[in-house]
Amino acid sequence: MKKCLIAATLGCAFFASTATADTIAGVYVGVQGWNMDTTGSFSDSSSNNGNFNFDDETNGAAYIALEHPVPFLPNVKVNHTDMATAGTTRLNSSFTFDGNLYTTQSDVYTDADIVATDVIFYYELFDNDLISFDVGLNGKYVDGTLIVEDRDSNTRGEQDFSGVIPMVYSRVQVGLPFTGLAAYAEGSYLSIDDHTVSDYQVAIAYSFIESLAVDMTLQLGYRNAQVDIEDLDDVYADLEYDGVFAGLEMHF
Template identity: 35%
Template sequence: MKKTALALCAALASGAASADTILGFDASLGAWQPAYSGTVGVDGFDVDEFNLAEDNITFIQAALEHPVPLVPNVMVAHSKIETNGATTLDQSVTFDDETFAATSDITADITLSHTDATLYYEILDNWVNLDLGLTARQYDGEFSATGQYTPSEVCIPEDFDPCTPVEQSEMVELSGVLPMAYAQARFDLPFTGWSIIAQGNGTGYKGDSHTDLTAKVRWDFLPVADFAVEAGYRMMSLDVSELDDFQSDLEIKGPYLGLNLHL
């Protein structure tokens, strides 16, 4: 009877110790404050001219891991990227099919919001963790520009009427699913609660390329509740000429701060 009780206690203890290895959940929520650089449009217009707003961008990421062999783990993520700006052109610029004349006052809106669905395998799982997989990135974005200028010939009216401004606008959508390779490496510093993490997605096709890289540190400040804070730097580049007519060579990068929950 004593042997049976001891065996039962051992089994329960073993089950409790390995409960978090049966099914794991990891989620992060945070704010990213990037700066924008590079070019957009047929003529490679420098986005610095727009003085784009550097507002905080929200992001969320959640992953579910399991022990079933050959079945990949699943992660979903979403980043809401929106910015806008304005400028006065000192030369004509073409965005998609519309050419904006010099001296035009232009406002621009850029949206690069996207949702990721990632299937990955955990290659290593100890103080060094390595995940490899494939991401399907769904973009819901656009670049839009509206401008206004006054043609010189209208500015010499015989009856001295006010000059008539000309309105222009163009919008280029960025939508569809883009396949990307995925990798994440995490290094746990033993007995400290600190981790160093590098995570990235990347793809390239016919000269176009797209990368999204993050480096961060995570501190498990509340081990009992599995809460952690993380801080890092994210850099996203979009060098494309044939992706839904969205012609750009953009770089979006900056620091971010977030909260993490791991169960």
């Protein structure tokens, strides 16, 4: 797997050095509001994950990207996403967490306070008004605290976990010239050993300000993130987040 990723990166660097790109450096700054629906489970054992109900949440994401014309040197993007969610569930089966047993028909409060920070290094293979295509590598740093609480029995379990997950990244955008409209798809993916992690979004974008000083673009789309991890800091989780988002991007 590592050899394939290295080979792909070197190939992208070679191709990017001859591809069309911006002739000057550009900075992109964006914010998004994401209306998340969360489903899934977690525990401290692979044999008995609890299935939980989570409330819908509106969380935020923010990113900054730097693009430049220097050959072979990748562009960089940093994206920070809040994925916190919580809810109350009546258990239909027993499970353990943080050394505690939670029994069938117990009403438990669960809190999954997770944030993800993506550090993406990528190359522009094409970049013009009609189509752009980026490819690269993403180091997704996941940091979270999971809580399960049975308030009737005063039983509470809490577990922290964190780690860097290497992923393959790509982005494609298709524009409609002279209208300010575009559509894009962007995502990262990993499947290795017992871990499967993906994070993608598709959206329509409208550039409503285009000037020498700044471009401003509105975004409306759908985002889906799946986190299926086995034994990351003794945490086993299978969580899926999805929903619509709206965003604003500025290009300097």
